[in-house]
Amino acid sequence: MENTSVKETENMQRDEKIISKKPLFSDNFNKKLRNLWQDDRRFSERLLTSGAAVLAFVFTFIMFGPFELYIANMSYLVFGVKQLLPPIIIAGIIILAVFTVLFALLRGKIFNAVVSIVIGITIAGYIQGNYINIDHGTLDGTGIVWQDFKWQMLVNLFVWVAIILVPVIFCYFSRDIWKSFVRIVSLVLVAMQVFGAVYLVIKSAYQINSNISDDGYFECSEQFKVSKNKNTIVFLLDRMDKKYMDELLKRDPELCERLSGFTYYKNFTGSYSRTFPSVAYLLSGVKYDYDIPSAEYMKKAMSESNFFGALQAAGYESRLYTDTQYVTGSVESFNGTVKNAKSTEGKAKPMKILSAMLNLSAYRYSPEAIKPYFHIYTDNIAQKYIFGNKDGSIYTVDDAEFYAAFRKKGITTEDNAGSFVFYHLQGAHDPFTMNEKGEAVTLDYLNYEESMYKQIRGDFKMILSYIEQLKAAGVYDHTTIIITADHGRTGTAPSLEEATGENYGERVLTLLIKEAGADTKQPLKTSMKQVCQANLHKTFLRSMGVNYEGDGVRAIEDIGEDEEITRYFYMSGSNSLKASRDVNLITYEIKGDANDFSNWKRVKTEKMKFPFYD
DSSP states (O other), X not given: OHHHHHHHHHHHHHHHHHHHHSOSSOHHHHHHHHHHHOOOSOHHHHHHHHHHHHHHHHIIIIIIHHXXXXXXXXXXXXXXXXXXXXXXXXXXXXXXXXXXXXXXXOOHHHHHHHHHHHHHHHHHHHHIIIIIOOOOOOSSSOOOOGGGGHHHHHHHHHHHHHHHHHHHHHHHHOHHHHHHHHHHHHHXXXXXXXXHHHHHHHHHTTTOOOSSOSOOEEBOTTTTEEESSOEEEEEEETTOBHHHXXXXXXXXXXXXXXXXXXXXXXTEEOSBSSHHHHHHHHHHOOOOOSOSOHHHHHHHHHHHOOHHHHHHHTTOEEEEESOGGGTOSOGGGGTTOSTTEEOOOSOOOHHHHHHHHHHHHHHHHSOTTTGGGTOOOGGGSSHXXXXXXXXXXXXXOOHHHHHHHHHHHOOEEEOSSOEEEEEEEXXXXXXXXXXXXXXXXXXXXXXXXXXXXXXXXXXXXXXXXXXXXXXXXXXXGGEXXXXXXXXXXXXXXXXXXXXOGGGSSOOBBOEEEEOTTOOTTSOOEEEOOOEEHHXXXXXXXXXXXXXXXXXXOOOGGGSOTTOOOEEEEEEEEOOTTTTOSSOEEEEEEEESOTTSGGGEEEEEEEEOSSOSOO
């Protein structure tokens, strides 16, 4: 028994040795693996093919893409072409060199597959960005309900897969044809975009700014400082249509009591349908016909208008809190009349520029299903992002940030003749990143309307807190407070009568005014005066006791309750065939109650020579 046991043990040990000597993978598997890597091509040949594919990829997405987007959007960007080109060229060269060599080190079918995918993605991205993108509008913060595009996203993914499979199929049938395909298509893509870049430079040479924008910025060190003697404080809530204000009062009827002393002007019209040129027009009173470039108009408006000069001559301080791109082509146009207007200092951060422009490039060229991850609000590519704003000194329109600063700093006073303070807030304009408590929140496009009203409520909570601090400081009674909008609800459409849904019809804006010395025991009053932003501009001057007469335009207080006034509204109309945003300037004449769209008459349609959103 003992011998048998010993023999069995020896047999088991022998079997274990035999098993341990068996290869981990079968000979057939190892052979297939060797076939994947086997390659009779020289390294230099693979280097040339991979270099062509990577060059097309890099040039399309990292170099030409950001450059083309810069040219198309340079009106909004605070850096010049000198700040853009070095980071994208350096990044492009590094990526080209690294991945060309890295891919060339691959061999056989693995090399073929990787290069096929790279050139396939490049072709698909080029076609996507230039021919098959869905028009989601401009990146102005307007919400996109991506779930509504799920079928388009699915079809788009199939298109991408089909395009990427093309080089794979070529490689399967003929490696020589595949090699020629990769090299020729890569060079053709690069050549077309080189010619495109040259054309863009020639076409836009007069606009291209080689240096950092001289727009400047509005700094925030005295953001909540007011005069002990006289103030006019304007809260401009972006896109605050009267319909939104009416709905807010229905939801929060107690606001009528809390806004005691205010008058709600319910027949107040704007002048333009976009933030630009509405803000510049409201502050200058100078009309824009889109007949000169936007930057040139803003400089002209601020130079021709004596608004801030008149306030300064009367001994008053003016401070603006908005984005310079909506007001002036350069803060130098103010000639020192706006206290917190500062010239751009410091250097743009190359990595910030590269990150921002690659994000925009990815949004343009990526499949529809991936675009939500690259969706960006272009106002974020502004002074504080490109130059840095750790100390909070650069103002940008961000309501949650504004409210946080107000909580931290609070109202302070100074003993001067008077102050004109203008705050531009996000209001009813998305992205909605503040809730009704004034807290920063994540964007929620699934509950668009509720998110909007939460942000508006947060704004009014802040304004009411501001009012309470004015009262505590003893300056409320000699302060005029104006709550208004730059424009009403918006939507891309050929005209107001061709707009759909809530965007159809009239544009009446929110306007609430509490005059200095008003009886604050009186609940919110209403008025149906036929007034517009031209009258509000004069009201700014009147409230500060500055002469505003001479051009025939009167302040709101000078207009009779039942007086008939003809007003005009200038809409930015799209061309539905080209799916462009601002192509036509449409003039409407308004007589009577502006809330009744039958009182709006379209009197002129003309093509914009210099559209702002082009």
